[in-house]
Amino acid sequence: MQSTALLTFPVFVLAYPSVLQEAEIFKEKGNACYVKKDYSEALSYYTKAIDACPSNSSYYGNRAATLMMLGRFREALEDSQQAVRLDTLFMKGHLREGKCHLSLGNAMAANRCFQKVLELEPTNAQALLERKNAAAVLEYEKMAEFGFEKRDFRKVVYCMDRALDFAVACHRFRILKAECLALLGRYPDAQSVVSDILRMDSTNADALYVRGLCLYYEDCIDKAVQFFIQALRMAPDHKKAHSACRNAKALKAKKEEGNSAFKARDYEAAYKIYTDALTIDPNNIKTNAKVYCNRATAGAKLSKLAQAIEDCCSAIKLDESYIKAYLRRAQCYMDMEQYEEAVRDYDKVYHTENTKEHKQLLKHAQLALKKSKRKDYYKVLGVSKDATEDEIKKAYRKRALMHHPDRHSGSSAEVRKEEEQKFKEVGEAFTVLSDPKKKSRYDCGHELDNSGTGMGDFDANNIFKTFFGGPGNFSFETTSGPGNYYFQFS
Template sequence: MLGMYSQALQDARESVKCEPSFAKGHLRMGKCFLAMGDVAAAKSAFDKTKELEPTNTTIDAELRTIDTLNKIDTDLNRAVEVQDYRKALYCSERALDIAVFCRRYKVKKAESLTHLGRYQEAEEIVNDILRSDSTDVDSLLIRGMCLYYQDNIDLAFSHFQQVLRLAPDYAKARETYRKAKQLKTKKEEGNVAFKQGKLQEALAIYTETLAIDPVNKLTNSKVYYNRALVNSKLGNHSQTVDDCSAALKLNDGYIKALLLRAKSYGNLEKHEECVRDYEACMKLEKNANRETRRLLKEAKIALKRSKRKDYYKILGVDKNANDDEIKKAYRKRALVHHPDRHSSATEEERKEHEKNFKDLGEAYTVLSDPKKKARYDRGQDLDDEGHASSTLKSKYEFFDEAKPTRIYDAHELEGIEDAQWETIEELEEIPRADEKFYGINLKRGEHGIFDIEELVEILRNENLIDICVVKIPKQIQYCDFMVIATVKSGRQRAGIAEFVRQVSKRKKLPKDPFPIIEGTFKDSWIAMDLGNIVLHMFDDETRQQYDLETLWAVGPNFDDPRHSDASEYEQFLTQVNLNSKQNFCLVPPAFTNSQNSPQKSHETS
């Protein structure tokens, strides 16, 4: 069939007019009526055919089809009445399977598609109808609705006006036109109030606008965004996020709403959500502009900052605090939390003060160093700088040549004369804890703050593992001895470093430098420069990785240490009274006058 049902119907009518008893003519008329959706006329034609040919079984099938179409039509009308447009679409498509040329069912399908937001499909259907009849008011109305729901309100108005000129009493067209005019007017009123700075008035108008036509998703998404802008200006960041989310629910590709929500998330310090929204913007923008990339970078930095300790908050200073303010804040808080002041507190309280004291030291170390402070403020990792170098010394040198940051303990704080930040009475309340150094020689060593025997004895008493002493050749001008040891845990490593530091400060003379500590409580190693001795404390894995014993004691021209003169070291071993059971080894200095091949140079003594 060619689908020319109107012409076919006209031919069938002519045939039965010439011969009223022509059953096939009546049957053809019924099929044409059914295809065009005229159920009553189709049933009349099929009944006449049945009367003329009682034994024709085809008629019974056609009559059953009419019953099916009647049921579908009932369901369709009910779905439209309750605004169940998905079901209405389903029913209209089923009806069009039967009444393939029915204009009414095509209009119902187009209307359902419009309410479901499938505007292009709806427009294709009504444009096809309008090509046949340019004055079809239902099709004109639906095309106007498609334009209206796509926020092309001015062009939609012209369609609504044309419909009302053709059918002044068309109630549905009149109501749609009224809503569209009211929506446009209210939205413009809100825009004017916003531009005039009347934010509360604009907020109220936009809220009223959203209640006019909830079906118009695209226009309402813009109104939600406008209201979000107002809330943002008012500092209502949570409401801004809610309005932007509502706008994005109606239009998931709304980049402006995404950008504003991201900014509001940042103001609320919800940094993960902020980064996620900026990343979504980058994906939506085919050619992401420089500003969006910058905002994303800043959001990622803020996220990184949020996941680390707030050193300014720990010290209780503003982010613009100068060096003196940072130093005074550290001194004041260090007095409060120093472990020496809480020796009589409960275990839980001592741990809390220890943690706070460590955080203070960490914060002060960073904020008192201009370079570290700048990196911290930029959100960069503080460990990125590294010590890479091709030479042996620069590769394994763990100490900065710059003057180290001084970390004060309770006794040093007592001696600081600064009446602006603490009273003398408060300082004198700090309890002394000299009993912790019982049995330790607090006099300066003969060759430096510590003599090597004294330091090894301390480490041995603290149960360090595999203590190794390397005598450094004088020509390197680095130190006299390097001590390498393995610790069981980071807590033990930090505790021993702090203890050695306190002992050294009691042993030192005014001419001696303060001990330098490299590494933090979180690192897998800590190194201490004690002047004549450098102490390295590693966890087992990191010690194997650096292998400082081999690095400092073995070379391609080095003798096997068993061939070297060990009298000096034998004397030292006798003094320290160490044996193989005490996990101690001594690595002699390297000599370069042997032809033997290099070997592992230290032995357990």
């Protein structure tokens, strides 16, 4: 028994120095790889050194430094914390722990670590600098929180970009930035940020929520709901995901209900349902733009043209690229005979989407504008554009007698001049609308003066005499006083 014990003890004593030596060899090899920036190989050697001697704080410190170079800050944080647990005076360990906290966005914890270093060495330059950086991150966080409350999303994005200069691995800051990018309508940028996070952590509920938010704001509501549900599976108490999911379902239901009412020609009901839909989520720009345009369509059917134009303007304000809203507004302008505005909208559409249909709409509006700037002979005679030949003759007879200068011979000079002008216009109108060729050219918007069948110089009295007969066949006589006349045939 005694001899056995004596034989065992020397074996243990001899073995222990070799383990330490092996660990040191692994560390030196790791250091060599680190210098050459072969961090993966360095990590392997430092891990072997720790396995050989898990009580050496410098091994954990070295591996932490390597993990930081690989961007694996959470693992590096664990190694740094283990290093300072083994040696509370290990300043590099405290510095690395603080740097990991700061890189992960925990500025307050980082500040405590840097303060610990300064307690050990008050003039430590790196600790002083990093403490200043941690203070800056805390300030950017406060500014971002205030900006979000005030819905100043651009300010939040700016603050998060500045904070991420120090907190390079902070998912929380990136997600807040992505959420604000989505709220600003910069969906591709927001999706790019959260996609990077989801590649690293597919269960991140906040990233899943923001991915759904982007889809929701791009009017891909069904896909958005799937992401919101997935986020709620990861975090059942996620308030934003729950609210967004509820709004998405409600908005989709209202929009579809309004569309069904419109298809059923119940325009009053559709108008009201679209109005209700617009109250669900003011942040959903694209969907609300479509709802505004839908309400404008229903409003146009109800002859609420002014309101329809306002709704189209609201839709365009939300989404300047929404062609359908420009087309709807242009049609409303046409219906209200606001042709210059209609031409402007159709021109915008045609230059955005150069199609034959849009070109035709633009030409039609331009022709209507051209017509609107000349005399409207149909209005002069008080007839519709599809009036028959007999209706045109009857209208001329009535208006010619109404405005004939002889009938107003007792009026003031100003009234006589005005009635004489109207009498002349009535003659012009009749000359054009009673001639099929001239009427056709007039209806097509052609200029009559240069056509060979134009008005030229004419005498309205000659047209009147031709219509009613030669001299001596008519006269105007008073019946009871100035201004009271009757027309008498001989």
